Amino acid sequence: MAQGLFTIGFTVAEILQIQTKAKQMLLEGKTLMTWSESGSSAGKQFAMPVKETLDECAFALRKLAPETYGGRRRTIGRSSISHLPL
Helix, strand or coil: CCCCCCCCCCCCCHHHHHHHHHHHHHHCCCCCCCCCCCEEEEEEEEECCCHHHHHHHHHHHHHHHHHHCCCCCCCCCCCCCCCCCC
16 A cells, blocks of 8 residues: 655656656566676665555655546445334
C-alpha cells in the first residue's frame, strides 16, 4: 500500500519522470545491475522496488492532480427501514 512518499516536495513533472524511469527499468529487466572489470566492480539498483515506486507514483499523481489522474473514489452507502402500519 502506498505511503505517500512522493506527495510532498515533488512536482507532477518529477513524479512522471520517476514513473517513466521505473517503467523503463521494468521493461528492460534492469532493476539490479552489476559490472565487473579488471578487479573493480560496481552495482546499481533502483532506489526502491519498481512495484513500490509505481504504486507511490500513482498515489501521488491521484493526490496532486486528481482532475487529471482521478482522485480516490468514495462510496457512500445509505440504507433505511420503513415501518409499515399494522
